[in-house]
Each structure stands twice: as C-alpha cells, then as structure tokens.
Amino acid sequence: MSRGDLTDTQWERLEPLLPPIPKMGRPPRDRRQVFDGIWWRARTGSPWRDVPERYGPWETAYTVFRRWQIDGTWPRILKKLQVKADADGIIEWEVSVDSTVCRAHQHAAGARKRGLDAGRTRSDGLAAEPDNHGLGRSRGGLTTKIHLAVDASFHVLAAVITAGQRGDAPVFEQVMDKIRIPRPGGGRPRTRPDHVLADRAYSSRQIRAYLRRRQIPHTIPEKRDQAGHRLRRGSAGGRPPGFDRETYKRRHKVECRIGLLKQARGVATRYDKLAVRYEATVQLTLIRQAL
Template sequence: MARGDLTDEQWVRLEAVLPELPVMGRKPRDRRQVFDGIWWRARTGSPWRDVPERYGPWETLYSVFRRWQIDGTWARILGKLPLKADTAGHIEWEVSVDSTICRAHQHAAGARKRGIHSGGQGSQGLAAEPDDHAIGRSRGGLTTKIHLAVDSSFHVLATAVTAGQRGDAPLFTEVMNRIRVPRPGGGRPRTTPIHVLADRAYSSRQIRKYLRRRQISHTIPEKRDQAGHRRRRGSAGGRPPGFDCEKYKTRHAVENRIGLLKQARGIATRYDKLAVRYEATIQLALIRQAL
C-alpha cells in the first residue's frame, strides 16, 4: 500500500457503495487498485500517462473515471455517504455557503467550443457542459470557481462549478437547490437547512427573500453601501436585517473545508479540460476525504 492509498478499514466502507467495474473487453481489474490509481492522479495533479504502473494501465483508469462521470456514478457514491452521516446524526444542518477560485492550468484550456457532448449527467444529476467550460479569464489568468455548501460538521452537501469571474450571489439559489440528502427510510430527500451563514457577497434582497420563503433563518452581514442607502431613506428604508456576530463565527467551517479540499493538487489547480470532468474530480476528492 503506497502513501495515500485506501486503508483496509476505508476500503470496507467504500466497497459497500462502489459498483462493479465496467466491462471493457478484458478481465476486470481490482476495484481497489483502480480507485487508488484514479485518486493518485487527483491527489498529485499528474497527467494520466504518468500514473504509476502499480495501478495498472493509465488508459483503464481514465476510461473508468470517464465512464463513471458520464453515468453519474461518482455523484451517486457521494450521495450515499451523507446518507450514512445523517443516519448517524453527524449532519447538523447549519449550512455555510462560500466559494473559492482555483487557477486553471494551460492544459485545461483548448477544449472545443461547438459540438461538445458532456456524455450524460454532471454533478447532482445536472447534465451540461457550459459553453465556456467553466473557465474564466481575468488579470490572474485562467480561473475556475467552486461554490460549496458545508454543514457545521464539515460535510459538503452541494457543489457547483463556474467560470472564475462569476459572482457568488447569482449562484446561491442553485447551490441551495442542489442540497439533497436521501432519507434512511426512503421518500423525498432532505433539502432544507435550519440555518444558513454566508459573507457579505451574498447580501441581497433576492437571497434574503428566497430564504424567508423557504422559512430558513440566516446570518448574513449587510454590505456597507446597502446599509448607507437604507439609512438615507429614513423610515422608508426599513429595519436593518438581524445579524448575530457570535453565530457568524461558526462560518469558519466552509473556509476550513475549502482548505481541506484544496489539499488535492488536482483540485487546487484545474487540469481537466471539461467542466464535467473537473466536477467529477471534486466529487472523487470529497468521497476520498469522507472515508
């Protein structure tokens, strides 16, 4: 067992939710070996061709990674892990939302713009390869932004990937709508947190109205220009939104989770050309860290 590979205890947990390898015209390889090889590539950020031979042919590893992205296997595996955590009472449903920018390597650029076919379902059952491949150009170069919703126990409940220049607030509703934790006894998955924390980037009337409509309490600081505009209007400006400074301190959970996620070099720097592949790499990292 090499550094970073699954331990026996971790493999027992993963084996219960990991499907059989797809048939590719030859004798199937060991699932544990294949998973460790795919994870080695995500952990190191190495090209697929440089994966050590002990994990088998790199073509096999990439083929399995690609097929499981296309048919939504990575998303399904990741969806089953929060179910076990919720059953054990580990998910606390106090959710923090934030985003982080990751540099896109030059090898991530160059995917064709027309006629692209994502090959199936992306993260959380959403099918789509965006026209810009979720790569934005700014002063810092090519960047991609990862949006996350994390509970106070560091469980990642939802993710979304956009171009680096995209704002946080416009993606808030989509990230919240992607929270879907299956219930142990079946039925509709749980989608509603009891409380949401976010920074000033999410301070808008639309977001507060959305949370009130879903009856979700929130702790979001008001922007200075919004506060000044409200005071200038006098009584017509209404009351300031409630804000609990002590409660806001618990928002560090999402910041810490972002730091942990970026320990995988294949996440901290994007090497995947397609957004759906990069999103699958994020799902793989979340699966591995959940173990």
C-alpha cells in the same frame, strides 16, 4: 500500500458502494487498485500517463474515471455517503455557503465545443457541460470557481462549478437547490437547512427573500453601501436585517473545508479540460476525504 492509498478499513466502507469495473475487452481489474490509481492522479495533479504502474495501465484508470463520470457514479457514491452520515446523526444542518477560486492550468484550455452538446440540458438529471467549460479569464489568467455549501461538521452538502469571474450571489440559489439528502426510510429528501451562514457577498434582497420564502433563518452581514442607502431613505428604508456576530463566527468552517478540499492538487489547480470532468475530480476528492 503506498501513501494516500485506501486502508483496509476505508476499503470496507467504499467497496459496497462501487459498481463493477466496465468491460473493456480485457480481464477486469481490481476495483481497489483502479480507485487508488484514480485518486493518485487527483491527489498529485499529475497527467494520466504518469499514473504509476503499480495501479495498472493508466488507460484503465482514465477510462473508468471517465465512464463513472458519464453515468453519474461519482455523485451517486457521494450521495450514499451523505445519506449514511445523516442517518448516523453526523450531519449538522447549520450550513455555511462560500466559494473559492482555483487557477486553471494551460492544459485545461482548448476543449472544443462542437460535438460535446455544450450548454444543453441533460434529460437524466446529470450535469451538462457549460458553454464556457467553467473557465473564466481575468488578470490572473484562466480560473474556475467552486461554490460550496458546508454543514457544521464539515460535510459538503452541495458543490457547483462555474467560471472564475462569476459572482457568488447569482449562484446562491443554485447551490441551495442542490442540497438534497434522501432519507433511508423513504419519504421526501431533506433540502432545508436549520440555519444558513454567509458573508457580505451574499447580502442581497433577492437572497434574503429567497431564504424567508423557504423559512430558513440566516446570518448574513449587511454591506456598507446597502446600509448607507437604507439610512438615507429614512423610515422608508426599513429596519436593518438581523445579525448575530457570535453566530457569524461559526462560518469559519466553510473556509476550513475549502482548505481541506484544496489539499488535492488536482482540485487546487484545474487540469481537466471539461467542467464535468473537473466536477468529477471534486466529487472524487470529497468521497476520498469522507471515508
């Protein structure tokens, strides 16, 4: 076993969740060996062709990674781990929302749009490839942004991939709508946090109205310009939004979780040309860190 490979205890947790290796015209590979090879690539950020021989042919690792992304295996495994954590009472439903920008390597650019059905809605509910491939260009070059919803015990309940120049507030509702944890005994999945924490980037009337409509208490500081506009309007400006400074200090957990996620170099720097492939790399990292 090499550094970063699954331990026997971790494999016991993961093995029941993995589907069989797809048939590729050759004897099936050991699933543990293939998973470790896929994770090695995400952990190091190396090209697929550089996957060490001890994990088998690199073509097998890439093909399994790609097929499990297409058929939705990665999000299903992650969802099952979340369900078990919630059933065990590990998930704490105080949710912090934030985003992080990841530099895109030059190898992530150049994906063709023709033939990829970019921008179309998938009927199976899986993520579709966006028109811009989740890449944005700024002074720093190509970037991608990961929007996260993290609970108080550092579990990532939702992740959305967008271009790096996208603002945080416009994606807030999309992130919240992705929080959906099924219940083991049946019934409606849990979608509503007990409390939401976010920084000033999420201070908008639309977001506050959305949270009030869903009856979700929240702690979001008011922007200075918004406070100035409200004060200038006098009584017509209304009361300031409630804000508890001590509660807001607990928002640091999403920052810590972002740092842990970026320990995988394949996440910290995007090498995947397609946004759906990069999202699968993020999901793989969350699975590996949850074991």
